[in-house]
Amino acid sequence: MPYTSEHDEIPNPLRAGLRAESIPEPCAVVIFGATGDLAHRKLVPALYNLAVTGHLPAAFGIVGMAKSELAQHDFVRGMRESVGKFSRTKPIDGEIWADFANGMRYVSGSFDDPNAFARLRAALEELDKSRGTRGNRLFYFATPPSAFPTLLKQLKGAGLINPPNDSRFTRVVIEKPFGHDLASGRALNRLVLETCDERQVFRIDHYLGKETVQNLLVFRFANSIFEPIWNRRFVDHVQITACEDLGVEGRARYYEEAGILRDMIQNHVLQLLCLTSMEPPVAFDADAVREEKTKVLRAVEAFETPEQVARNVVLGQYTAGSIGGKDVPGYHEEKDVAPGSRTPTFVGLRLSVRSWRWDGVPFYLRSGKRMPKRATEIAVHFQPLPHSLFGEGATQPNELVIRVQPEEGIALRFSAKVPGERYRPRTVSMDFRYGSTFGAVAPEAYERLLLDAMRGDQTLFTRRDEVEAAWKIADSILKVAESPESPPPNPYRAGTWGPPEADQLLAQDGRAWRRL
Amino acid sequence: MEAVVSENFGEPISAGAAPRTGDSGELVLRFDSGFDLGRIERLLQETRERGGRAPESVCTLNLIAVYFNEQQYEKARAALEMAGTIHPSRLIVMIGDAPVEQESLTVRASVVRSGGAITLERLVLSATGRAVRHLESAMTNLLRPDLPRVVVFGGRPHGDLMKRAVEMADRIVIDSGARPPGYLAETASLLAKGAPIGDLAWARIFPWQALAADTLDLPNLREHRGNIRKARVACAGAVGAEGLLLLGWLQSRIKRLEIQIQAEGEPEPEDTGTATPRAAPMGLGQVKLLELTAPPATFTLRRDKGILYADVKGDDDGYCANRVRLPADTPGRLLALELNLLYGVDELYAQAAQAAARLLPQVPR
Numbered sequence: 001m002p003y004t005s006e007h008d009e010i011p012n013p014l015r016a017g018l019r020a021e022s023i024p025e026p027c028a029v030v031i032f033g034a035t036g037d038l039a040h041r042k043l044v045p046a047l048y049n050l051a052v053t054g055h056l057p058a059a060f061g062i063v064g065m066a067k068s069e070l071a072q073h074d075f076v077r078g079m080r081e082s083v084g085k086f087s088r089t090k091p092i093d094g095e096i097w098a099d100f101a102n103g104m105r106y107v108s109g110s111f112d113d114p115n116a117f118a119r120l121r122a123a124l125e126e127l128d129k130s131r132g133t134r135g136n137r138l139f140y141f142a143t144p145p146s147a148f149p150t151l152l153k154q155l156k157g158a159g160l161i162n163p164p165n166d167s168r169f170t171r172v173v174i175e176k177p178f179g180h181d182l183a184s185g186r187a188l189n190r191l192v193l194e195t196c197d198e199r200q201v202f203r204i205d206h207y208l209g210k211e212t213v214q215n216l217l218v219f220r221f222a223n224s225i226f227e228p229i230w231n232r233r234f235v236d237h238v239q240i241t242a243c244e245d246l247g248v249e250g251r252a253r254y255y256e257e258a259g260i261l262r263d264m265i266q267n268h269v270l271q272l273l274c275l276t277s278m279e280p281p282v283a284f285d286a287d288a289v290r291e292e293k294t295k296v297l298r299a300v301e302a303f304e305t306p307e308q309v310a311r312n313v314v315l316g317q318y319t320a321g322s323i324g325g326k327d328v329p330g331y332h333e334e335k336d337v338a339p340g341s342r343t344p345t346f347v348g349l350r351l352s353v354r355s356w357r358w359d360g361v362p363f364y365l366r367s368g369k370r371m372p373k374r375a376t377e378i379a380v381h382f383q384p385l386p387h388s389l390f391g392e393g394a395t396q397p398n399e400l401v402i403r404v405q406p407e408e409g410i411a412l413r414f415s416a417k418v419p420g421e422r423y424r425p426r427t428v429s430m431d432f433r434y435g436s437t438f439g440a441v442a443p444e445a446y447e448r449l450l451l452d453a454m455r456g457d458q459t460l461f462t463r464r465d466e467v468e469a470a471w472k473i474a475d476s477i478l479k480v481a482e483s484p485e486s487p488p489p490n491p492y493r494a495g496t497w498g499p500p501e502a503d504q505l506l507a508q509d510g511r512a513w514r515r516l
Numbered sequence: 517m518e519a520v521v522s523e524n525f526g527e528p529i530s531a532g533a534a535p536r537t538g539d540s541g542e543l544v545l546r547f548d549s550g551f552d553l554g555r556i557e558r559l560l561q562e563t564r565e566r567g568g569r570a571p572e573s574v575c576t577l578n579l580i581a582v583y584f585n586e587q588q589y590e591k592a593r594a595a596l597e598m599a600g601t602i603h604p605s606r607l608i609v610m611i612g613d614a615p616v617e618q619e620s621l622t623v624r625a626s627v628v629r630s631g632g633a634i635t636l637e638r639l640v641l642s643a644t645g646r647a648v649r650h651l652e653s654a655m656t657n658l659l660r661p662d663l664p665r666v667v668v669f670g671g672r673p674h675g676d677l678m679k680r681a682v683e684m685a686d687r688i689v690i691d692s693g694a695r696p697p698g699y700l701a702e703t704a705s706l707l708a709k710g711a712p713i714g715d716l717a718w719a720r721i722f723p724w725q726a727l728a729a730d731t732l733d734l735p736n737l738r739e740h741r742g743n744i745r746k747a748r749v750a751c752a753g754a755v756g757a758e759g760l761l762l763l764g765w766l767q768s769r770i771k772r773l774e775i776q777i778q779a780e781g782e783p784e785p786e787d788t789g790t791a792t793p794r795a796a797p798m799g800l801g802q803v804k805l806l807e808l809t810a811p812p813a814t815f816t817l818r819r820d821k822g823i824l825y826a827d828v829k830g831d832d833d834g835y836c837a838n839r840v841r842l843p844a845d846t847p848g849r850l851l852a853l854e855l856n857l858l859y860g861v862d863e864l865y866a867q868a869a870q871a872a873a874r875l876l877p878q879v880p881r
Binding site: 010011012013014015016017018019020021022023025026051053054056057058059132134165166167433435437438 | 727728733
């Protein structure tokens with residue numbers, strides 16, 4: 001029964017109104033970099049949990065590929081250990097694991113060796129026969145970006161990339177960073193799209209797999225009370241924070257190249273900005289949602305001069321300090337950090353979204369390593385009262401805080417009367433906690449994203465033009481920040497909320513960062 | 517065969533392999549004549565504060581369950597707890613055992629703690645004899661305001677008590693699979709009047725629906741979408757409500773569909789426990805096969821233990837297009853699925869149940 005696209009027009013009579021979740025087609029997931037951290041800590045545990053929750057097709061297989069010489073059973077044993085350690089469901093279910101492990105294969109070889117890809121092809125064909133994976137492939141690039149061009153070339157050379165309309169799907173999942181700057185981001189996109197169609201490319205940003213990030217869409221577009229006030233008439237400013245208490249944790253080689261702007265701002269933080277400020281999409285599908293996000297990125301005013309960057313951006317780098325009662329080293333003392341490194345580990349910046357909805361509303365973004373605690377949140381600060389009936393300064397403007405992690409939830413801060421005879425207002429918080437309001441355990445971000453990729457749903461993956469628009473914003477800062485003439489990042493003690501200059505950035509607007 | 521299925525008549529939604537997390541025990545009060553609601557509220561508060569200051573209590577709905585004896589409730593207890601914890605609830609169980617002559621009124625209060633909060637507040641109101649008349653008014657007063665009200669029951673409505681409970685519900689969850697299929701006619705007539713009924717039997721066929729729809733979405737099989745002429749369903753041991761609902765659904769989606777339903781083989785034996793909840797063994801009357809004929813192709817969805825297979829046969833020798841592992845459809849999980857919809861009518865179910873009721877004359881006896 002060959003595939004012809006004319007039949008796509010015949011509607012599926014059984015699809016309308018179904019409450020049942022669809023299960024992906026049979027497929028094999030190929031993980032390049034299968035011996036790495038990402039595969040062990042996130043990808044395979046996520047796939048195992050999808051098997052536990054009944055979301056995987058029974059006709060499923062995994063092929064790991066990496067340079068390390070490993071026997072098949074050693075690869076499977078290593079994965080079992082990792083799943084035992086990192087899976088959110090414990091203990092490992094012997095029966096489910098046995099079936100899951102039966103579909104695991106390992107191919108060792110260098111990515112630039114065509115013979116290794118011939119072996120990969122043979123392993124996939126064997127899975128098609130033994131597990132019924134039916135020629136459907138999801139290639140996951142869990143490798144450094146430098147390997148992407150070779151992988152794409154080899155996959156094409158081995159005839160492993162089917163055309164987008166083929167009845168057997170081929171999809172490629174690419175981990176960030178999607179390039180190093182705008183030029184390399186564009187070059188990577190060109191390269192990827194020489195081999196695949198955009199419909200086959202899944203650029204993963206694991207923040208979008210988080211339940212609370214997805215909840216932002218529901219919160220904004222499934223409630224009628226917030227949308228009328230979600231604009232410049234009612235919102236004074238927005239603060240987006242993505243901080244962690246960890247340092248570079250043995251990833252200094254990567255971090256020296258990336259820094260906070262590439263590691264956090266270009267992707268995660270700008271994605272949060274998009275979801276906070278986008279217009280309602282015309283439909284909840286991949287094209288419509290990504291179109292609106294891209295419009296936001298296009299509306300963000302990129303910096304054109306070093307003066308603009310100096311006025312709106314504060315970079316920092318941590319020095320030795322104390323976090324949680326323990327001494328921690330400064331960035332320069334971390335292993336593999338170059339002497340005199342100017343890599344920023346903190347950024348605070350002010351962005352403007354030039355649109356009818358947001359013009360004049362500053363968006364303050366901050367992200368850093370070695371902060372006092374891990375916290376990611378979006379805080380919408382509403383306009384102050386035009387006139388206070390209860391005395392100057394007696395009330396604080398309303399705030400709506402969307403906590404992404406930890407203690408995922410939403411809090412609305414408003415004034416209430418302190419009990420007693422006088423009218424004394426006090427700011428109180430109405431708190432919704434995601435974890436305790438819903439008893440169901442939320443899936444890990446990678447579970448959701450892998451499942452979507454297997455189903456072919458690109459809504460939570462970034463599109464080519466979206467990535468490039470985000471690079472344009474990051475690039476306008478990077479060009480200045482990385483020029484030899486620019487000053488080094490401002491030092492801040494580990495365990496503090498960044499350099500004092502970051503506070504001044506808001507203070508000059510008469511505002512302050514939220515205390516977390 | 518119907519006589520065999522009928523043994524299940526009136527059974528409540530039964531217990532599944534539900535975890536019981538952090539149940540802090542029950543406090544009990546007995547009354548001589550009429551409930552004292554103030555004391556019940558204080559009893560609940562006392563239960564919440566056991567072991568220290570009461571943590572935050574979250575509730576997204578009022579879950580009301582009605583039973584006619586203690587054993588029915590005990591069978592359903594784990595399922596209610598599981599569903600009520602996934603959808604944090606105030607669960608009010610009414611057990612009205614009217615045939616017992618002696619009047620008695622008892623209240624048991626307990627909570628389930630999860631993730632630093634109380635996710636289930638449970639009040640079990642038991643009455644015997646004429647005291648049964650107090651149950652409904654007590655329940656009404658104990659509901660949390662402004663939250664949806666979902667009534668769960670497995671048997672047929674008994675008198676005024678059930679009638680009123682149903683009338684004030686935003687949703688009513690039944691299990692057609694635990695009744696003789698003939699009762700689908702009664703359900704269909706209630707649905708026709710707009711009754712917001714949910715059905716565990718319907719939730720049980722979700723995987724069949726998903727696999728059938730997914731198979732017709734496979735690129736090389738899309739050409740058959742407009743050509744489905746016949747549907748055949750086989751149920752294990754006896755024709756049950758699930759098979760009829762599946763056919764009813766197909767008939768409501770596909771015009772001029774020839775249908776056939778039959779009993780085939782036996783149900784599967786009971787399973788032993790495993791670390792992860794499994795798909796329950798195929799019970800009496802449950803679906804074991806669905807065949808769709810779309811000439812020249814035939815799609816056969818069949819259940820073998822915990823796996824659903826989608827086989828496709830055309831001009832060729834045929835092949836397995838997909839196979840999926842069935843989820844652990846414990847009653848608690850199925851009830852939780854039904855509680856995803858808290859208001860209104862599930863139109864697809866209403867259409868399917870009404871079509872299924874029209875098929876009843878064709879059910880082999």
